[in-house]
Amino acid sequence: MKVRLIPRLDIKGPNLVKGIHFEGLRVLGKPEDFARDYYEHGADELIYMDAVASLYGRNSLLDIVERTSREIFIPLTVGGGLRSLDDIRSALRAGADKVSINTAAIARPELIREASRTFGASTIVVSIEANQRSDGSYEAYVNYGRDSTGVDAFEWAIRAAELGAGELMVTSVNREGTGKGFDVDLTRRIAASVPIPVIAGGGAGSAAHVHDVVAQGGVNAVAIASLLHYNSMRRFQEANHDATSEGNVEFLRRGTASKRFEDTSIDALKTYLTRYGIECRHRPEAIAHVE
């Protein structure tokens, strides 16, 4: 089975943002520009995550989803603030192929069963934001990695699968945005305990990190944010791409943001994985910008 590389785009208002441990969000640019770039460079899927919807109960993301879905012909998962079957239906109607739920599912686990029955299990991704406590155990966090729940992440993973989730996306809060590598132990334990595919997230800083979480973590897909975003952003800047005026853009000018992240691209990551025996989908050389 080919491993899937999935750029994860965290969105606040009209902007692509990125933080560390889900905090200190920086504006990187327009999500549509990054989405198009990733599609043309062989991304296997995309994830759009609304960084603020859970907190404020709004869905500003759907316009961006609608525009993206018209020009990006790979699967698009949308999450962040989806609370009900109606919210999920709106996301699907805007052009999402799958939805990711976390906060609302922990508050009311039956939502997973209902959503899975209504829209098909494979449409429902349960996102688990796992925070490691000082005693080594893992707790599921909600509201974009901000709030603790007291729920054990491993028990929740098994429960979510039993309730009908089609996939799990497991993000290490401790590693998120750090570029220090995935929490391989966390993903391996969860991947081994559920019969459904697992997407690893949080920590990618190099091709070797991606390799390790696939080879040792036993996951079927990898969500990658900063590692790809900072590289794309540099390419955009070289091409004189318009920087956005909203939010924290000062760091772009200082040029210090990408030190924790290797120079790479989706193609380069896939070439690396393939060299080490991990099967990937390689884009045809002839992929055209008109596509």
Added chain:
Amino acid sequence: MSNENSHQVAIVDYGMGNLYSVKHACQHVGLRAVITSSAEEILAARAVILPGVGAYRDAMETLSRLDLASVIRDVAASARLLVGICLGMQLLMSESEEYGRHEGLGIVPGRVLKLPDREHGQPVKVPHIGWTGIHRPPAQPTSTDPWHGSFLDDVAEGEPMYFVHSYFVKPERADVVLSTSSYGDESFCSSLTRGNVMACQFHPERSGPAGLHVYRNLAQLISSESKEKLSE
């Protein structure tokens, strides 16, 4: 020639799956498409796409409740193209074993079975989610390329397409199988064609440039079919 105002493609809306990505892919290749549950619109279109993601029984119940099951059978019996995608492909079959036994549309004789969760004794994840190659079926008695002139015309052998499913179709007749793909211990039928009916388990609208090529082939088939009608 059919009415200029009528839609070339009717995408059957029965409340299941991402109809919008299907519509966007149609538009991308220049097809006028409408998402509809109106029998009139479906019967007026030159081609009908039956998409779908979700539970088999619910889908069949909804199609029956909307009086669309017979409409789709009518399309199959006509000369117009009927394209089943994912669950839409499975619904074309005679019956499914998804959570019990459920009757399908019966347009293509065959059954819908659960994907294996083992490969050489090792567990594999179900649903099958991801990019998997499609291959020509084992050698045919004729030397002609089975993909030539089909919606897979000019698609590369082994091209990865995007799949999301827990069940697969097993047609009674091997000669309807257009492509096979492997998951776990199973080599399954990933697309089929029989006359004006064609179907695929993968999602061409979500399979990148290769998938859009499938839509371009469909557009080609639709336009050549209407030319044939003109010359009659």
